[in-house]
Amino acid sequence: MDIIVAQSLLEPNAGLIFYKVIVFALLLFVLGKYAWKPIVNALSEREETIDASLRKAEQALEEARQTGAKNEEARREAEENARRVLQDARTAAERVRAEELEKTRARIRQMQEQAQAEIEREKERALEELRDEVAGLAIRTAEQILEETLDADRHRKMVDRFIEQLPRN
């Protein structure tokens, strides 16, 4: 009996094949129509959506990167401009200040010189006046003192000699 049973392991049962064909054909049909079709379609649809989304995201990223680069460029340019303007302004201010200083200095010098000249002139005139005054004064004094001893000519000569001896300044 064991041998008979052992044979049954390898002996295909025709009835089972008959049922199995029906069962498997039905399984193929039912699953193919109601399971695999929606599942596989949904999976590929999802994959396409994900792919499209990824591509879109990559594009957006690329665009953002470009925009960012552009912004950066603009910012750098603006900064550069500002710096240049500032530099220019500073230089101009420096120049103006220097010029102003130079001008002021020149004016001061000029004023100094004018004042000096004025002083010099005043001094000269004062000296002249003083000399004349002193001469006149001396003459009158001398006249009073020497009314009797000296005539006018001698008198004059003495005074002139005296004046000559006076310091120039």
Add this chain to the structure above:
Amino acid sequence: MALNANIRYRQIVLLLAAGCVFLGPRLAHAADEEGKLDAVAHTADGVYLDFAPFGAVELPRIFLRSDPWGLDVFPSTRSALLSERYVMEHKEDGHAEILHGEALRDAIDHHEHLYAKPKPAQGTLVLDLSITRHLVFGVLAALIVVAIFLGLARRYRRPEDRVAAPRGIFQNMFEALVIFVRDEIAKPCVGPRYREFLPFLLTAFMFILCANLMGLAPYLGAATSNVAVTFTLAAFTFVAGQRKGTKAYWTHLFWPPGVPLPVKFILAPIELVSLIAKHFALALRLFANMMSGSLLILSLIGIIFTINVLFGSLAAALVAPVGVAFTLFITFIKIAVAFIHAFVFTLLSAIFFGMALEEDEHHEEETSAEEQPALAG
């Protein structure tokens, strides 16, 4: 570290205990009253469902007979035999005798009728269309697959669900299987026309996987451990592939290019035999792997009973934990084997489909090149 080792040790003990519980029914049913174990009988197909220790349920018998033609349906083998319209033979010492009356009842009481081949009392048996254990398991596997994947398909009904990320264990797990079959089997092996074969490959993979895993469940068995089932599956692969065979494929098969004319007549039958052998091997591979796992587990358990008979119950009690541990180990391997052979069957089917779809661009040049010397000769 010590705690970890302790936990691991406990896990092993727990697994062994679980294994004992899990194998309990098999142990009980594997050994019949005399303490004998018949591994083959429990691996082979049968006309009953075994729910030991709660007994067995006989399945309906359906016979197609001729002279006169008729379809006889009985709720069980027992009723078929007791009706006296079908008889069983009892073979002893080389000659067979037909059992009647008391002898028949005695044989039925000893469950002999479950292994007998009933014959019609009148006419000849054309086809035994009885519902068998493996058919029940196969249909159950098919129903489970249908339930799972119709359930999965429902998740994609709404357009917004179709593009949303998969949610939950159920959808993630089975979607992963579907994508595995599509991306690892269908796409690389079939080629650009893989969408035509995807439904077949998916159905075959899921059915075989489910049937294989059912072989690990108590009271159930693997429908794929039956040679008739795997032959049917291989036949479906054969038909599905050859149906879509291209001109280049058929030319290659029956009029191989690039060889002298006489050799073509030798090569064509060889190619044909190889084509059939490939599908034959496909069926046998799956069947043998599934059946051997079942036989191996029952044989390992059988060692305990053999030792009980040979060396007594003490030796058997000592050997029992080893046998159970080995069985548990083989059971784990069978989980892997269940996946591997579902994969192998589907992969080879896909490769055969890919071969049937081959497009030979250099075909024309090769033909003219080999035609030249033939004409010259």
